[in-house]
Amino acid sequence: xxxxxxxxxxxxxxxxxxxxxxxxxxxxxxxxxxxxxxxxxxxxxxxxxxxxxxxxxxxxxxxxxxxxxxxxxxxxxxxxxxxxxxxxxxxxxxxxxxxxxxxxxxxxxxxxxxxxxxxxxxxxxxxxxxxxxxxxxxxxxxxxxxxxxxxxxxxxxxxxxxxxxxxxxxxxxxxxxxxxxxxxxxxxxxxxxxxxxxxxxxxxxxxxxxxxxxxxxxxxxxxxxxxxxxxxxxxxxxxxxxxxxxxxxxxxxxxxx
Amino acid sequence: xxxxxxxxxxxxxxxxxxxxxxxxxxxxxxxxxxxxxxxxxxxxxxxxxxxxxxxxxxxxxxxxxxxxxxxxxxxxxxxxxxxxxxxxxxxxxxxxxxxxxxxxxxxxxxxxxxxxxxxxxxxxxxxxxxxxxxxxxxxxxxxxxxxxxxxxxxxxxxxxxxxxxxxxxxxxx
Numbered sequence: 001x002x003x004x005x006x007x008x009x010x011x012x013x014x015x016x017x018x019x020x021x022x023x024x025x026x027x028x029x030x031x032x033x034x035x036x037x038x039x040x041x042x043x044x045x046x047x048x049x050x051x052x053x054x055x056x057x058x059x060x061x062x063x064x065x066x067x068x069x070x071x072x073x074x075x076x077x078x079x080x081x082x083x084x085x086x087x088x089x090x091x092x093x094x095x096x097x098x099x100x101x102x103x104x105x106x107x108x109x110x111x112x113x114x115x116x117x118x119x120x121x122x123x124x125x126x127x128x129x130x131x132x133x134x135x136x137x138x139x140x141x142x143x144x145x146x147x148x149x150x151x152x153x154x155x156x157x158x159x160x161x162x163x164x165x166x167x168x169x170x171x172x173x174x175x176x177x178x179x180x181x182x183x184x185x186x187x188x189x190x191x192x193x194x195x196x197x198x199x200x201x202x203x204x205x206x207x208x209x210x211x212x213x214x215x216x217x218x219x220x221x222x223x224x225x226x227x228x229x230x231x232x233x234x235x236x237x238x239x240x241x242x243x244x245x246x247x248x249x250x251x252x253x254x255x256x257x
Numbered sequence: 258x259x260x261x262x263x264x265x266x267x268x269x270x271x272x273x274x275x276x277x278x279x280x281x282x283x284x285x286x287x288x289x290x291x292x293x294x295x296x297x298x299x300x301x302x303x304x305x306x307x308x309x310x311x312x313x314x315x316x317x318x319x320x321x322x323x324x325x326x327x328x329x330x331x332x333x334x335x336x337x338x339x340x341x342x343x344x345x346x347x348x349x350x351x352x353x354x355x356x357x358x359x360x361x362x363x364x365x366x367x368x369x370x371x372x373x374x375x376x377x378x379x380x381x382x383x384x385x386x387x388x389x390x391x392x393x394x395x396x397x398x399x400x401x402x403x404x405x406x407x408x409x410x411x412x413x414x415x416x417x418x419x420x421x422x423x424x425x426x427x428x429x430x
Contacts, residue, residue, distance in 0.1 A: 019350065019368070030349045030368060037374060037388040042349030058294045058317070059348070065295060065315055066327055067388070068338050072293055094293030124386065 018109075031113055035063050036124075041116050043109060051099045054112050061094035064123035071119070075127035080119065082193040085200050087115035090168055099168070139219045139242060143188040146217065146245055147175055150252040160185075165208050171201040179255040183212045187236075190219040195228050199235040206235075213237040213255070217248060259385050260335040264378040270332055270341060274305040276418035282410050285314055286403045294318055304414065308332070312409060316346075316402040324348075324369075326402040328409045340390040342413055343374035344405040351393050355379055363394050370395045371405075 019030030019040075026046035033041050044055045064071045071080045072094060080091065089096045089112075096119070100108040147156060160176035161169040177184040185205070187198035195218075202214040216232055220241035233239055240248045281300055289296035296318045302310045309332075316326035326346040332339050351366040366372050372393045380391035399405040409415070 021368075028349075028368075034352060034354075035388075036386050036391070037343075038353060038391045038393060039345075039351050040349045040368075042368070057322075061293055062295060062315070062317070062325070062327075065292070065297075066329060066340065066343060068313075068331070070292060094295075121386075 029109060031109075033113055033117070035120060037063070037066065039063070041113060043112055045105060045109070048099050051101055052105055052108075053097055053099055054105070054108050055095055055097035056112070056116065058093070058095040060096060060116055060119050063120065067123050069123040071122055073127070076122065078191055078193040079122050079125070082196045083115065083119050083122070085171065085197045087111060087118075088170055089115055090170055139190040140188050142242055143174075143217050146242075146248050147177070147186065147252070150249040151177055151256055155179075155256060162205065162208075162210060165205065165210055171204050173201060174198075177252070177256065179213070180257060181255070184252075184255055185212050185214045187214070187216045189216045189232065192228060195232050199231050202235040215240070215248075215251070217242050259381060260337055261378060261381045262334050262339055262376065262389065267341060267376050267378070269306075270308060270310075271413045273308055273414050275302050275310060275413075275415045276305070277302065277410055277415050278418055282406065282417075285312060285410075286406045289314075289316075291318060294322075302415075310341075312406075314402060314406050323401070326405060328402070328405040330409060330413055339376055340374065340388070341376045342409065343390050344396070344399065344409055345372050345374060345393070346402070346405070347371060353392050355383070355392075366393055366395050371398075371400060372396055373398075 017032040021028050021030075026044055029043045029045060031041040031043065035041065041056075042059065044053075044057050046053050046055075061071050070076065072091075083089075084091050084096065087098075089098050096112075096115070098108060098112060155178045157176040158174065160173045161167075161171055173185045174188050175186040177186060185202065187194070187201070189195045189198050195216075198214075198216055205212060205214075214236045216236045216239045218232070218239060218241055220243050238251065240251070277300075285298050285300045287298075289298045291297075292315075294317060295315050298314045300312045302312065304310060311329075311331045313329040313331060314326070315329070317323065324347040328344040329340050330342040332341050347369040350368045351370075351372060353363055353365075356362040357364045372395050374388075374390035374393045376389040377392045380387050381389045383391075399408045410417075
């Protein structure tokens with residue numbers, strides 16, 4: 001049996017590997033983990049109302065810039081959004097952040113560190129192809145036409161997030177529709193990253209007391225991996241291919257009637 | 258497999274004479290484009306050996322974060338971009354992991370120390386993921402983005418060319 005004192009020593013050593021300094025009104029936390037250039041990840045922890053804000057102060061996106069990669073460029077931002085949604089982070093002009101309660105700071109720092117690794121790796125991946133962007137734009141135009149052609153515009157709110165459950169807008173819904181029984185959350189799914197984002201957002205709201213139906217309109221011109229598609233099917237109330245215009249219209253008409 | 262740039266080739270590239278006009282250096286220090294929270298300026302340079310290099314000056318646009326910057330000498334090698342030199346501002350600590358394993362040379366650079374990253378063959382050979390310019394050394398040669406631009410433009414083969422240089426060398430951008 002390993003002595004308790006050794007366990008305590010290891011715990012202390014792990015704690016000591018975090019290089020924490022106090023600045024004017026915030027903490028700088030140097031992690032033992034490194035970027036791909038040997039610079040250590042450093043996170044900032046500062047008061048945020050009743051909670052604490054963990055932020056990378058824009059370092060991850062700046063480091064990608066060293067390699068000539070803009071993670072917020074149109075051919076990369078979908079992947080960034082996918083990961084920020086997955087880790088529940090906010091992104092503002094390249095700064096990644098997350099609000100946490102005081103008793104959750106330690107765990108939040110570790111989770112943030114993992115997000116840092118994954119997001120940093122995006123700089124090493126080739127950008128998405130332009131042709132796909134053109135296809136996505138066409139797809140989203142079509143999705144929008146179907147929705148506004150089926151429901152009066154006063155019932156539709158684009159880029160919606162729940163004002164109480166998600167006040168800062170981490171989990172964005174493409175279109176919210178005020179239906180007769182329950183609110184409808186509608187997602188346009190044109191790319192694998194949008195598929196993940198839609199699934200994560202729907203599953204996030206399902207963990208709360210908020211009652212809704214979720215609908216995905218998927219781009220059937222694009223093949224989707226079986227596992228990812230199964231994830232979407234599980235997360236959504238109903239999934240329509242974009243080619244099934246009549247089916248979507250009939251469903252929406254019935255829900256708002 | 259990544260294309261490895263040897264130490265000999267890196268040294269050749271750094272020594273290759275690179276002409277710069279005074280106005281180009283001024284432009285690099287003053288004409289920035291906004292990119293996220295950063296401000297960025299770039300300059301392409303063709304060397305005497307007809308190699309194409311790029312200097313990128315990138316600083317945090319927030320006034321209270323002026324110490325966060327980088328000035329990069331980039332070179333494209335077989336389609337891969339490699340940062341030969343990166344003059345960094347102040348941020349968190351840095352560790353040279355190979356030197357730490359060997360117990361020799363510069364191992365740790367404390368937080369808030371201006372430092373310069375150098376491309377090396379040994380770090381390229383570690384893995385596909387490690388940046389060529391992983392190795393870094395502390396410096397006291399500059400303490401601002403503008404100072405780092407000046408430092409870059411006074412070293413690594415750069416020299417201030419006469420104003421007549423573009424006429425004498427039509428390839429000059």
